[in-house]
Amino acid sequence: MLLLFGLLFLAAEVVFIPGTTIVGLIGFALLAAGVWFAYRDFGSATGHILLVSSLAVTGLMIYIGLKPKNMARVALTDVNNSHVRDARLPDVQPGTTGRTLSALRPAGTVLFEENRREVTTRGEFVPAGTEVRVLRIEQNRIVVESVA
Incomplete structure (x- = not known):
């Protein structure tokens, strides 16, 4: 046995x-x-x-x-061919304008054409529905200001 x-x-x-x-x-x-x-x-x-x-x-x-x-x-033989958008290579360039989807206090969501992105301001609050412009990209943060 x-x-x-x-x-x-x-x-x-x-x-x-x-x-x-x-x-x-x-x-x-x-x-x-x-x-x-x-x-x-x-x-x-x-x-x-x-x-x-x-x-x-x-x-x-x-x-x-x-x-x-x-x-x-x-054995596991599946191959993963998917990809992740690299935040270090932004598709939103400085000067691009968009509209806030949420209030920026000082961070929130902005719609740039068809792309939703998390953004931040320099400290000011911006209400929802306001047009904003990209000032700069800092590492993985998009810094915006109100266009008004």
Whole structure:
């Protein structure tokens, strides 16, 4: 039984949950205990047979489990081709005008053509619906002022 469970744990490590190591170590310990008990209780002839057969079955499981075709079934092969707009490369340039969607106290949301952007003022409050102009881009902040 120890040999059977040891092989099952090793199979689970190689095929189903590769990389966990704990399950593989438990399987190896069960195999080693099973072989040791076989030598102790059944003699060296039976111990040799079980040792060689355990090594052969374990080697075969590892060979089959680590084949690229079999690994492709359980490996993550999806490729993420999406992208994120880089805030360091602003699409809103200084001098661009837009209309506030929320009150700027001193930060809020402005609509530039079709683009909603979070902006800030130099400290003044600007009511919603006011036209604003971009003064400068500071790192990842868009600084605006009221056009009025």
